[in-house]
Amino acid sequence: MNVGRVTEADASLAEAVARLVPQLSPKRRPAGLAELVELVATPGTSLVVARDGDAVLGMLTLIVYRVPTGIRAWIHDVVVDETARGRGVGEALAKEALRLAESAGAISVELTTRQEREAANRLYRRLGFEQRETNVYVWRG
Secondary structure: OEEEEOOOOOHHHHHHHHHHHHHHOOOOOOOOHHHHHHHHHOOOEEEEEEEEOOEEEEEEEEEEEEEOOEEEEEEEEEEEOOOOOOOOHHHHHHHHHHHHHHHOOOOEEEOOOOOOOHHHHHHHHHOOOOOOOOOOOOOOO
């Protein structure tokens, strides 16, 4: 398995994203090729994928940004293909995201996951993430 940051989006990546996003959130529309090109070109944003040869096994997006209290990072849209679960793909993706965040100087990395995603919750705790008591709000325009 090879895990790394995408530097160039192509049609095969767009096909993989179209296959993976519904496994994460069936109501969400996957990014198309033009959106993926924009995403990988955006400073502070890293699309990280795990591949077995040409096959994309999973992905996540890491956002690194500066606020008045320092450099922070957020992990979004973590998804491992249902055929590849239980093989360490999620762990490899998360470790690469943490490595990238640390190399960018991030003092913290945050993420959210649903309670019913038991394997993901176990993984994040094992990697050193601490569950935080907070209120999470969302505004949808």
